[in-house]
Amino acid sequence: MNTMKRGCVISIGVFDGVHRGHRRVLERLRETAKLYGVPAVVVTFDPHPRRVLQPDKALPLLVSVQRRLELLASTGCVDRALLMPFDQYRREQTADDFVQGTLVEQLGMRALVVGKNFVCGKARVGTVEYLARLGESANFSVHPVALHAAFDDQSTEPASSTVIRRLILDGDVRRSAQLLGRHHELECKAGVSGELHLPAGMCIPRVGQYSVLLRSRDGVTLPEYVSIRSEGGIRRCFAPYADYERGAQVTMQFVDALERVGQAQLSASITT
Numbered sequence: 001m002n003t004m005k006r007g008c009v010i011s012i013g014v015f016d017g018v019h020r021g022h023r024r025v026l027e028r029l030r031e032t033a034k035l036y037g038v039p040a041v042v043v044t045f046d047p048h049p050r051r052v053l054q055p056d057k058a059l060p061l062l063v064s065v066q067r068r069l070e071l072l073a074s075t076g077c078v079d080r081a082l083l084m085p086f087d088q089y090r091r092e093q094t095a096d097d098f099v100q101g102t103l104v105e106q107l108g109m110r111a112l113v114v115g116k117n118f119v120c121g122k123a124r125v126g127t128v129e130y131l132a133r134l135g136e137s138a139n140f141s142v143h144p145v146a147l148h149a150a151f152d153d154q155s156t157e158p159a160s161s162t163v164i165r166r167l168i169l170d171g172d173v174r175r176s177a178q179l180l181g182r183h184h185e186l187e188c189k190a191g192v193s194g195e196l197h198l199p200a201g202m203c204i205p206r207v208g209q210y211s212v213l214l215r216s217r218d219g220v221t222l223p224e225y226v227s228i229r230s231e232g233g234i235r236r237c238f239a240p241y242a243d244y245e246r247g248a249q250v251t252m253q254f255v256d257a258l259e260r261v262g263q264a265q266l267s268a269s270i271t272t
Contacts, residue, residue: 007108008041008080009033012120014161015044017062018071020181021115021159025145026077029113032143036110039079042072043103045086052086060169060203062161062180064187082107095121099131100138109140116144117158150179171206173254183213183253188237190244196226196237196252204228204235209258214242215251225258 011029015022026042033040046065051058063071065083072081084090090098098121103109112131120126132142147158157163159179167176168184177183186204188196198204207230215221226239237252244250 006038007036007110008039009036009111009113010041010043010103010107010109011113012043012103012118013114014048015042015068015072016048016059016161017164017180018068018075019062019159019161019164019179021148021179023075023077023181024148025113025115026072026075028143028145030077032111032113033079038110040077041107042078042081043084043107044068044072044081045084045090047086049086049091052088052091058201060165061201062164062168062184062203064199064202067187092122095126095130096134097121099126099134104138104140111141111143113143113145116147118144151175165203168203168205168254171208171210171257173205173210174256177254183255185251185253188250188252190242190246190248190250192246194238194240194242196239196242196250198235198237205254205257207235211255211258212239213253213255214239215253216244217249223255226252 009029009032011025013022013025018026026040029040029042048059048061069081069083072078099109099112103112112135114128116128118126118128120131128142128144135142150157150159150163164176164179164184167173167179173184184203184205186202187199191197205228207228209225209227212224212226213221214224222242224239224241226237228235228237230236242250
């Protein structure tokens with residue numbers, strides 16, 4: 001990992017989904033980097049820290065690692081994304097060692113931009129307040145970004161990957177899209193008899209029927225509806241009108257649940 005001679009402004013996080021809350025942080029990252037005249041850098045992790053810290057409570061991911069990096073780049077707020085392994089070494093690393101050794105000494109961090117609830121380091125010691133004090137002696141500033149409520153008509157629970165994940169698992173893909181800023185999507189492989197093989201470890205909506213958009217590798221997008229079933233505890237997905245060659249890569253974007261849009265609307269969306 002090369003030191004950046006001019007220094008940089010950094011934001012840290014998993015950024016699973018690169019949702020609207022994340023993009024607020026990234027916009028502040030870009031603004032702060034411009035003030036300092038240095039690159040805007042995102043430090044992100046794989047696997048998800050929860051899979052190392054609490055392997056029995058591993059979270060289904062909103063996007064793959066590759067898609068996460070693509071989405072980070074698409075924001076136009078990031079000059080460089082560094083993907084770091086989250087392993088046992090990182091698990092035991094103190095906040096001071098991580099920030100001082102990796103971010104300051106190796107990367108030349110001059111400012112840190114994170115959400116207000118950010119924590120890092122062993123035992124979650126590295127809160128925003130703790131890092132601000134550390135920055136006074138290590139010569140970097142901390143810029144916390146205020147959290148926004150997920151929905152105006154609900155409690156003040158902030159928009160987060162956790163909220164989005166819960167909505168998707170509950171089948172509410174329409175409201176999850178409001179927080180993601182786009183439809184939730186899964187990268188699938190076509191099987192036989194209209195089956196689309198769902199990717200392992202990803203966030204899959206509950207059993208039910210959904211209005212979706214299917215995009216093939218050649219870029220053609222078609223409206224469709226799919227049925228997600230549970231057979232022997234395994235989720236399986238079937239698109240009755242899809243006609244893809246076996247093994248073809250298909251991106252499935254979830255528009256809404258069938259019971260939410262109604263049968264008439266769904267039929268119309270498929271035929272138009």
